[in-house]
Amino acid sequence: MRQTARNVLTVGAVFGVVAAAANWETIDAELEKRFNTNAETESTTTSTTTLQAAGSLTGSVVVLDPGHHPNNASHPGPDGIGAQVSDGRGGMKDCNKTGTASEDGYSEGQFNLDVAAKLTTALTNLGATVISTADGNPNDYGPCLTGPNSRAEIISRNHPAAAVSIHADGAKHPDGSIDTEASGFHIIVSGYNESAPSRALAQKLNTNLLAIGGVQCSDYIPLEDPASCLDIRDDLAVPNTIDAAIPLVTLESGNMKNPSEAARLADPAFQQQWAEAIAGAIEAQLTQG
Numbered sequence: 001m002r003q004t005a006r007n008v009l010t011v012g013a014v015f016g017v018v019a020a021a022a023n024w025e026t027i028d029a030e031l032e033k034r035f036n037t038n039a040e041t042e043s044t045t046t047s048t049t050t051l052q053a054a055g056s057l058t059g060s061v062v063v064l065d066p067g068h069h070p071n072n073a074s075h076p077g078p079d080g081i082g083a084q085v086s087d088g089r090g091g092m093k094d095c096n097k098t099g100t101a102s103e104d105g106y107s108e109g110q111f112n113l114d115v116a117a118k119l120t121t122a123l124t125n126l127g128a129t130v131i132s133t134a135d136g137n138p139n140d141y142g143p144c145l146t147g148p149n150s151r152a153e154i155i156s157r158n159h160p161a162a163a164v165s166i167h168a169d170g171a172k173h174p175d176g177s178i179d180t181e182a183s184g185f186h187i188i189v190s191g192y193n194e195s196a197p198s199r200a201l202a203q204k205l206n207t208n209l210l211a212i213g214g215v216q217c218s219d220y221i222p223l224e225d226p227a228s229c230l231d232i233r234d235d236l237a238v239p240n241t242i243d244a245a246i247p248l249v250t251l252e253s254g255n256m257k258n259p260s261e262a263a264r265l266a267d268p269a270f271q272q273q274w275a276e277a278i279a280g281a282i283e284a285q286l287t288q289g
């Protein structure tokens with residue numbers, strides 16, 4: 001807190017705070033009073049997922065992008081999710097993938113929708129206008145990653161203040177076999193389309209998710225920074241395609257092939273915690289930059 005007050009002092013001095021001849025304790029106390037709101041905000045975002053006031057996100061647009069679709073597996077091939085679309089860096093890739101599933105049949109597509117629904121409620125309660133790439137889809141699968149009415153196009157069209165692609169993973173060993181013991185979440189940002197706002201949102205999200213307790217960074221992914229759970233990838237078409245000024249992160253929420261982790265991911269109470277932590281990170285991003 002002292003460090004916070006001294007950082008603010010620099011700003012305060014510019015605006016005429018009389019600092020001469022006072023000792024640091026006096027200055028700290030004075031600045032605590034003058035900038036109490038600021039100090040409390042910083043404290044909140046670094047130590048807790050507690051959401052702030054209703055209405056804090058009024059006027060802000062947030063796009064949620066729940067990955068895959070529970071029906072994707074019913075639409076294979078070039079007329080379905082196998083249609084080729086731009087990968088955002090000069091090549092082509094499949095329109096969408098089926099996603100993974102737990103061994104007892106809970107699909108990643110459904111998990112992504114379940115978290116997105118809870119997150120929509122949390123963000124709406126804060127005043128945000130929430131748009132989902134799963135809404136208004138004329139098909140019962142997809143949508144595609146890029147192209148007309150795609151995930152990327154919906155994000156670009158709405159140019160939100162923040163966007164989150166929600167996923168869960170199916171971990172594999174290097175030989176391609178399923179890894180039922182790997183665990184943890186990670187947050188992906190594009191290395192092809194570098195975005196400082198996306199990195200900032202990733203950091204806030206990382207802080208809030210770890211604050212839940214009982215979760216940790218993925219132990220099966222070569223993370224750029226193991227402390228930040230950050231994974232830099234060049235092959236994700238959506239972040240490669242959109243304006244880098246839009247804070248966009250892709251969250252891999254855990255390993256659905258790990259039975260104990262899959263059970264937690266399927267728990268509505270955990271999903272609620274997960275959604276509120278994401279909402280808190282978005283709120284911090286939008287209210288503090």
Ligand SMILES: [Zn+2]
Pocket residue numbers: 067068099100108167168169
């Ligand atoms: Zn996925």
